[in-house]
Amino acid sequence: MTLTLPAPAKLNLFLHVTGRRSDGYHTLQTLFTLLDHGDTLHFAAADTLTLDSPGVAGAPQDNLVWRAATRLREHTGCQRGAQIRVVKRLPAGGGVGGGSSDAATTLLGLNRLWSLGLSLPELAAIGLTLGADVPVFVHGRSAFAEGIGEQLSFVDLPPQWYLVVHPGVSVATAQIFSDRELTRNTPVSTVAAFLEPATRTAFRNDCEPVARRLFPVIDAALSWLEKHAGESHMTGTGACIFAPVTDRQHGETLLAALPPHWKGFVARSQNLSPLHEALAASHSDNS
Ligand SMILES: C[C@@](CO)(OP(=O)(O)O)[C@H](O)COP(=O)(O)OP(=O)(O)OC[C@H]1O[C@@H](n2ccc(N)nc2=O)[C@H](O)[C@@H]1O
Numbered sequence: 001m002t003l004t005l006p007a008p009a010k011l012n013l014f015l016h017v018t019g020r021r022s023d024g025y026h027t028l029q030t031l032f033t034l035l036d037h038g039d040t041l042h043f044a045a046a047d048t049l050t051l052d053s054p055g056v057a058g059a060p061q062d063n064l065v066w067r068a069a070t071r072l073r074e075h076t077g078c079q080r081g082a083q084i085r086v087v088k089r090l091p092a093g094g095g096v097g098g099g100s101s102d103a104a105t106t107l108l109g110l111n112r113l114w115s116l117g118l119s120l121p122e123l124a125a126i127g128l129t130l131g132a133d134v135p136v137f138v139h140g141r142s143a144f145a146e147g148i149g150e151q152l153s154f155v156d157l158p159p160q161w162y163l164v165v166h167p168g169v170s171v172a173t174a175q176i177f178s179d180r181e182l183t184r185n186t187p188v189s190t191v192a193a194f195l196e197p198a199t200r201t202a203f204r205n206d207c208e209p210v211a212r213r214l215f216p217v218i219d220a221a222l223s224w225l226e227k228h229a230g231e232s233h234m235t236g237t238g239a240c241i242f243a244p245v246t247d248r249q250h251g252e253t254l255l256a257a258l259p260p261h262w263k264g265f266v267a268r269s270q271n272l273s274p275l276h277e278a279l280a281a282s283h284s285d286n287s
């Protein structure tokens with residue numbers, strides 16, 4: 001049996017840091033939307049576990065795909081293997097959640113390949129041990145997140161096209177959260193206030209001023225995008241920035257005008273993850 005599944009990108013439409021817990025982790029309020037652009041993972045049944053993941057730096061056993069697969073085997077006692085191949089499109093340390101999304105796709109893909117029958121909440125709980133953003137990709141729905149990002153309330157957002165720009169630097173999440181100047185006391189708000197046009201300008205990404213100061217290229221890219229596309233934000237702890245655009249054509253026109261040292265992509269938001277759509281389609285193919 002083989003399976004080919006997407007690992008979509010996410011955007012944090014806003015990100016407020018509301019406090020810091022005694023273990024050092026920060027409490028957040030953030031709105032996740034999923035995009036129709038991302039990595040692709042190929043799974044094939046095999047006797048042993050192997051991973052081919054070109055373009056991801058570091059030791060293979062640190063790859064979140066490998067860690068998700070071994071964590072799933074430990075959790076279930078399953079001894080089966082798989083050949084996994086990752087086609088990487090999302091920039092690592094880009095704030096678009098590529099590694100977390102790869103991990104979630106691995107959990108759902110192997111759950112199917114190995115016929116484990118774990119529920120989404122069970123897979124999300126395993127995912128949370130790998131990273132704060134994995135559960136939202138496991139559930140595969142746009143969501144308002146609180147706590148350290150694991151308390152999810154699913155929301156339906158109007159579909160929207162975005163231009164996403166990668167300024168060419170990789171940002172370590174811990175570097176932003178350890179910065180002395182990070183705003184850590186944004187008042188707690190509600191998702192309803194974000195969805196209400198009259199109050200929406202009050203929302204922002206608290207990590208953005210820190211990232212702009214530490215990485216001048218993020219500052220330059222945001223200034224470029226604000227000038228050419230209007231309202232623009234950083235996603236997560238960076239480095240990618242994004243702006244809503246009217247349609248694909250509008251996004252492609254701006255993309256073509258980007259300074260040559262920056263890359264980007266145009267994508268549309270989806271309330272249901274492309275991963276869940278693909279799993280549903282492959283289920284009906286195999287039944
Ligand atoms: C803040 C977000 C928003 O999407 O940023 P991005 O990583 O997407 O840019 C994520 O939730 C990040 O999740 P993730 O990237 O999985 O972070 P983790 O590996 O769990 O944490 C890396 C480090 O960042 C710090 N950290 C992370 C999350 C958090 N809520 N508070 C923190 O203080 C901790 O020092 C932690 O050791």
Ligand SMILES: Nc1ncnc2c1ncn2[C@@H]1O[C@H](COP(=O)(O)OP(=O)(O)O)[C@@H](O)[C@H]1O
Nearest residue numbers: 062063064092093094095096097098099100102
């Ligand atoms: N499959 C993977 N894809 C991308 N990064 C990975 C992967 N596995 C491990 N990593 C590590 O996780 C870090 C965060 O990756 P990623 O989720 O892409 O960033 P972000 O959370 O900023 O969107 C990377 O810098 C990299 O060291």
